Amino acid sequence: MKSNAKQQLIEQYPLNWSEAKIQSFREQLLGWYDQHQRDLPWRRTDNPYYIWVSEIMLQQTQVDTVKPYYERFIETLPTIEALATASEAELLSLWQGLGYYSRVRNMQVAAQQVMSDYDGQMPKTIEGLLSLKGIGPYTAGAVGSIAFGLVEPAIDGNVMRIMSRLFEIDQDITLTSTRKLMAAYLYQLIDPERPGDFNQALMDIGATIMTPTNYEPLESPLLDFDQSYHNGTAHLFPIKAKKVKVIPQMKFAYAIRNVEGEYLVRQHTEDELLHGLWHFPMADVEMVMEGVTQHELLEPLLDQYPEITESLLRQAQLIQFNGDQLQAPTIIHQFSHRKWTVTLVEVALNNSAISNFESLKWASMAQMTELPLSTLQQKLMQQIKS
DNA sequence: AAAACGGGGCT
DNA sequence: AGCCCAGTTTT
Numbered sequence: 001m002k003s004n005a006k007q008q009l010i011e012q013y014p015l016n017w018s019e020a021k022i023q024s025f026r027e028q029l030l031g032w033y034d035q036h037q038r039d040l041p042w043r044r045t046d047n048p049y050y051i052w053v054s055e056i057m058l059q060q061t062q063v064d065t066v067k068p069y070y071e072r073f074i075e076t077l078p079t080i081e082a083l084a085t086a087s088e089a090e091l092l093s094l095w096q097g098l099g100y101y102s103r104v105r106n107m108q109v110a111a112q113q114v115m116s117d118y119d120g121q122m123p124k125t126i127e128g129l130l131s132l133k134g135i136g137p138y139t140a141g142a143v144g145s146i147a148f149g150l151v152e153p154a155i156d157g158n159v160m161r162i163m164s165r166l167f168e169i170d171q172d173i174t175l176t177s178t179r180k181l182m183a184a185y186l187y188q189l190i191d192p193e194r195p196g197d198f199n200q201a202l203m204d205i206g207a208t209i210m211t212p213t214n215y216e217p218l219e220s221p222l223l224d225f226d227q228s229y230h231n232g233t234a235h236l237f238p239i240k241a242k243k244v245k246v247i248p249q250m251k252f253a254y255a256i257r258n259v260e261g262e263y264l265v266r267q268h269t270e271d272e273l274l275h276g277l278w279h280f281p282m283a284d285v286e287m288v289m290e291g292v293t294q295h296e297l298l299e300p301l302l303d304q305y306p307e308i309t310e311s312l313l314r315q316a317q318l319i320q321f322n323g324d325q326l327q328a329p330t331i332i333h334q335f336s337h338r339k340w341t342v343t344l345v346e347v348a349l350n351n352s353a354i355s356n357f358e359s360l361k362w363a364s365m366a367q368m369t370e371l372p373l374s375t376l377q378q379k380l381m382q383q384i385k386s
Numbered sequence: 387a388a389a390a391c392g393g394g395g396c397t
Numbered sequence: 398a399g400c401c402c403a404g405t406t407t408t
Contacts, residue, residue: 059404060394099393106405136405157403176387245400246389 001126001152006187013184025225026191026198032221033201038063038208041070043200048122048147049080055142056107056134060100063207069098081120084111106134124148146196153186154199155179158206164238165210165228172241248339253280253331253380254301256316256347262362264308265371273335278371280380281305281360282342294318297345307358315350329383333376344380 001009017025037043040063042054053073057066073094077083086108095104110132114122122143123129129140141154153159160173163182171178191198209217215234220226228234256264266281268274283300297318301308320328333340363371368381 060392060402097394099395100391100404102392103405134405138404 009180009184010187013181015185015188017188022189025189025222028221028224029201029205030191030194030197033197033204036204036208037200038204041067046147048143049083050074051147052122052135052139052143053107055139056103057098059103059139061098065098069094080111080114080122083108084115103134109133110135122147124150126150126152142199145199149195151187151190151192151195153183153190154203155182155186156203158203158210159186159199161212161238162202162206162210162222165234166222166226168227168231168233168237170236170239173238174241174243244337246334246337246339248341250285251282251340251342252285252297252300252345253282253342254345254347255280255380255384256349258349258362259351260362260364262364263368264360265363265368266360267371273338274374274376276372277374277377278363278368279374279377280344281308285343294321298347301345305360307360312351313347313349317348317350319346319348331376331379331383333374333379340376342376342380344383346384 015022040054042051045051054066054070057070057073061069076090076094077086088105091104091108092101095101098104113132114120117131118128123131124144126140126144129135129144130137135143138154138156141150141152142156144150144152145154155163160179160182163169163185164173167185169178169181171181173179189198205217205220205222209220210222215229217223217226217229217234220229223229226234228237254264264281265278267276267278270276281301281304283304285300298313298316302310302313328343328345331340331342331344333342365381365385373381
């Protein structure tokens with residue numbers, strides 16, 4: 001990261017620790033690492049390519065599973081050039097069983113980028129690493145710090161858990177702002193003499209001591225700095241908002257206009273979303289076909305609203321066909337738990353229908369604007385005006 | 387900034 | 398069978 005951006009981040013989230021306390025943190029962490037670091041194949045090399053391969057593999061798989069894959073991969077494709085020119089069949093067979101096959105394809109694209117854009121050498125800056133396909137902020141930080149000594153944090157799930165517990169960070173770790181806060185703290189904590197070891201030490205502690213379910217990490221070299229341990233709150237961290245899954249739904253909304261220029265509208269009931277707000281009548285549909293017919297457009301409406309009869313629509317004219325091609329706008333409306341894709345179907349009646357129905361009534365555009373409307377309905381009405 | 391993606395592993 | 402994970406890419 002550029003030093004001015006880094007400085008700004010630190011000013012935004014200052015740690016306010018004394019130099020002595022920061023020094024002590026580094027000494028505890030690195031002293032522990034010197035004694036307890038795990039002996040892993042990719043820690044016996046300083047070849048940036050090998051370290052890169054290991055980081056990509058470790059993104060998706062546990063250490064013990066990765067080991068044999070790693071050994072075979074670097075033996076078979078020992079250089080970036082070999083990776084860049086390998087056949088797809090060879091790549092896939094080397095990766096078979098690891099999953100996330102797009103990542104090995106991305107890695108080959110990146111190897112080709114290195115050959116063409118970087119003269120066959122891995123770029124030695126964060127920006128350069130980030131320019132490679134498949135390398136995001138975590139991998140750039142890991143490879144950059146371990147292989148090139150760049151003073152950059154490598155924030156993965158382990159590190160987020162550790163940071164959220166050390167500082168009792170009570171924000172959702174899936175938020176970008178929370179990761180920025182952690183990056184700011186880590187820029188202040190990271191040892192500029194040994195950034196790669198600093199990052200790997202944190203990851204080892206996360207993997208072996210400050211695990212997801214160990215709330216009393218008595219062996220942790222960071223115990224003195226561990227707020228959640230001292231307050232007995234470790235089990236509360238990290239805070240991860242459980243994401244409700246969004247159910248996609250397709251709907252038609254019918255803008256049915258009579259000769260007076262009025263539209264049929266209805267107020268959503270309490271068993272519906274957008275309760276109390278007024279809308280064009282809407283109907284659920286499975287999917288919208290490419291070559292949908294006029295009949296198919298109106299069928300869901302008749303199904304869902306018994307009071308709208310076929311005789312009423314006998315004179316209906318669908319005004320959105322250009323030749324046979326339907327040209328209907330769609331509006332996306334996102335709820336916390338639903339995503340509606342609403343296709344606006346415009347219907348012009350030639351007869352002068354005036355009587356109101358049980359739950360539907362006629363309203364001019366001007367009258368509608370006096371009613372409580374959802375943003376969805378406003379967007380639909382916007383489509384008609386233009 | 388938020389959503390989509392992805393396939394092995396777990397319940 | 399369906400949910401979950403942990404990072405990157407895409408929008």
